[in-house]
Amino acid sequence: MEDRRIKIGLIGLGTVGSGVYKTLESFEEIEIVKIAVKNKNKNRNIQNLDYSLLTEDPYEIVNNPEIDIVCELIGGINPAFELIEKSIKQGKHIVTANKELLAKKGEEIFNFAEKYNKVILYEAAVAGGIPIIMPIKTILAGNKINKLEAILNGTTNYILTKMDTENSSYDEVLKESQTLGYAEADPTSDVEGYDAAYKITTLATLAFKQKIRIEDVYREGITKIRSEDMKAANDLGYKIKLIASAKMDDENCADVRVHPMLIPKNSTLAHINYVTNAVSLTGHPVGHITLSGPGAGEFPTASSVVGDILAIATEIKTTDYPLPMMRCNHNKIAKCINILDTQNKYYLSLNAKNNKGVIGNIGNICAENDISLESIVQKYVCSDNTADITVITETCCEKNMQNAVKAFNESEFINKVNNLIRVQI
Numbered sequence: 001m002e003d004r005r006i007k008i009g010l011i012g013l014g015t016v017g018s019g020v021y022k023t024l025e026s027f028e029e030i031e032i033v034k035i036a037v038k039n040k041n042k043n044r045n046i047q048n049l050d051y052s053l054l055t056e057d058p059y060e061i062v063n064n065p066e067i068d069i070v071c072e073l074i075g076g077i078n079p080a081f082e083l084i085e086k087s088i089k090q091g092k093h094i095v096t097a098n099k100e101l102l103a104k105k106g107e108e109i110f111n112f113a114e115k116y117n118k119v120i121l122y123e124a125a126v127a128g129g130i131p132i133i134m135p136i137k138t139i140l141a142g143n144k145i146n147k148l149e150a151i152l153n154g155t156t157n158y159i160l161t162k163m164d165t166e167n168s169s170y171d172e173v174l175k176e177s178q179t180l181g182y183a184e185a186d187p188t189s190d191v192e193g194y195d196a197a198y199k200i201t202t203l204a205t206l207a208f209k210q211k212i213r214i215e216d217v218y219r220e221g222i223t224k225i226r227s228e229d230m231k232a233a234n235d236l237g238y239k240i241k242l243i244a245s246a247k248m249d250d251e252n253c254a255d256v257r258v259h260p261m262l263i264p265k266n267s268t269l270a271h272i273n274y275v276t277n278a279v280s281l282t283g284h285p286v287g288h289i290t291l292s293g294p295g296a297g298e299f300p301t302a303s304s305v306v307g308d309i310l311a312i313a314t315e316i317k318t319t320d321y322p323l324p325m326m327r328c329n330h331n332k333i334a335k336c337i338n339i340l341d342t343q344n345k346y347y348l349s350l351n352a353k354n355n356k357g358v359i360g361n362i363g364n365i366c367a368e369n370d371i372s373l374e375s376i377v378q379k380y381v382c383s384d385n386t387a388d389i390t391v392i393t394e395t396c397c398e399k400n401m402q403n404a405v406k407a408f409n410e411s412e413f414i415n416k417v418n419n420l421i422r423v424q425i
């Protein structure tokens, strides 16, 4: 076995990069030889930082023949994609935390890495500090996984938890989250579900061993959730969470999506609050397991990145073909169902005129669209002589539900469809 220090280059020294730098200080066998940043003169909250390692030119890492492993920790597609491809070409293994890149360009970079006999590891990209990628590739490899349900975005889980516990509006909690640094100034990627969609794309690809394309993932964010929905859900025995899910049916057709969901209060995911993330997985022979923990942050994410670095470092001292089990080449594109053809249960909140026959009209519209009702609740009449009516349907087809919503919008009995949220089945 070679006895030498493994040399790495960090591209990016932000939240994740700083955690990686600080964590690697205690690993003598790993040497950081260069760190690329955007602005060398920026103040950094790293006590023992060797500023002589910093460069504003990431190609000083990419083209450095001494470097064994490149850690891409800048995010986004460009220049991350080009830097990874060029690093692989220069003979380097890759560790990345870049969920967007993996979801949009995963197939390309994995095939490229394989061509050059290099490894790309990405434990931090899906659930931050929760180990889920390595377990699926290794100790769970004997399973046929057919279902994943997960909370993969801390910002939206924080907002929904606060709305639930404090009875606050989405706008109020978002503003507070931005002040506290839990939400970005531009929160779109989190609150519209893009971040969770990137993550479930990568996770489902790995779990189903078939390529899930990001364009086949249905996505809906949390911006339309009202405190009234939170309260109504609670009264009915549910919590509302942004759930990223992936299912594979017996005909090998995948259903991958991100949207708010009513989940029973006693379910495991209903207890995952604030910025905590969780992944529930069902497979054979393991059955059902849930892993939960910190999905983001300097040190939890560094834990995963450093784990990946050490896995590669140990291998490259001993073999020319490292980590065969952990390579990724799922090129078969999965057949995916259109959301309109899926079967779901629904929570429907309607604002109705306080007229006789309203409940009958709601029942008729549902019946005309082949939708059976599990419950229908009207608690009181508001001062403007309208009433909020909450409906829970039985399982029915999304297409039928959308047609029913159209009919409610046109009904003389209904003022407004307040919200339509899917319910876990």
Ligand SMILES: NC(=O)c1ccc[n+]([C@@H]2O[C@H](COP(=O)([O-])OP(=O)(O)OC[C@H]3O[C@@H](n4cnc5c(N)ncnc54)[C@H](OP(=O)(O)O)[C@@H]3O)[C@@H](O)[C@H]2O)c1
Pocket: 011, 012, 013, 014, 015, 016, 017, 036, 037, 038, 039, 040, 042, 056, 058, 072, 073, 074, 075, 076, 079, 097, 098, 099, 100, 124, 125, 128, 295, 296, 297, 298, 301
């Ligand atoms: N933050 C988390 O908790 C978390 C969790 C899981 C995954 N991730 C993923 O990890 C990656 C990094 O996230 P982060 O939160 O650490 O980002 P961040 O705090 O914004 O840091 C980005 C770093 O990249 C550097 N950088 C940007 N463009 C560059 C360029 N062209 N060349 C060289 N350096 C460049 C920046 O330099 P300056 O410092 O000079 O500005 C900064 O150090 C992203 O892919 C993200 O999705 C993050």
